[in-house]
């Protein structure tokens with residue numbers, strides 16, 4: 517694939533969270549370097565992947581692939597299209613490319629980390645049942661958690677339909693008779709897995725948020741519905757999987 521020169525502002529709006537105006541302002545202030553030299557006019561063209569572009573000293577990774585971290589809000593579906601609900605891609609917006617998709621699914625009412633990309637190979641690696649990528653969830657539940665719940669989860673638990681889960685790590689954050697809060701790490705992604713695991717120990721999940729997936733940790737600065745491109749480091753770490 518031959519890479520064509522593109523305008524610096526286009527490169528920056530695609531590869532960073534800067535708007536065109538912000539990119540122009542940043543360039544005027546000398547915050548943008550191309551091959552180590554400040555470039556004051558964002559109309560200038562660069563060759564992606566060859567010219568080294570940095571903003572405030574941080575090198576901007578060129579990828580034909582795109583990677584976004586989204587804090588999924590409740591009420592939108594993890595799909596590329598849906599007849600009833602808005603989708604996570606509606607949140608990413610029109611200006612983005614059309615081949616993006618969410619890596620895996622979170623339930624309609626689940627919040628938290630969702631990776632949106634057009635990199636099919638990466639998605640395959642992260643979702644492959646053989647790779648057992650850790651997923652960490654914050655749970656608020658109703659009911660009384662049995663004293664041996666963590667041990668049972670650690671041994672692997674049998675769900676209501678007879679499915680066995682892999683060992684999981686349950687950490688109680690706060691708990692009482694009527695409910696509490698916990699963190700659960702699972703290594704697979706069965707349908708409604710967290711909710712069904714909690715049901716298997718007599719509790720009902722009333723709030724669920726994914727905090728991480730493999731090395732990728734939800735940026736707590738992102739409010740539900742907000743997203744940002746992955747940093748170079750986050751992407752490199754994910755590629756190690």
Ligand code: URA
Pocket residue numbers: 621622623624626707708709710711712724
């Ligand atoms: N487990 C669930 O029950 N729901 C989710 O959305 C994710 C994991």
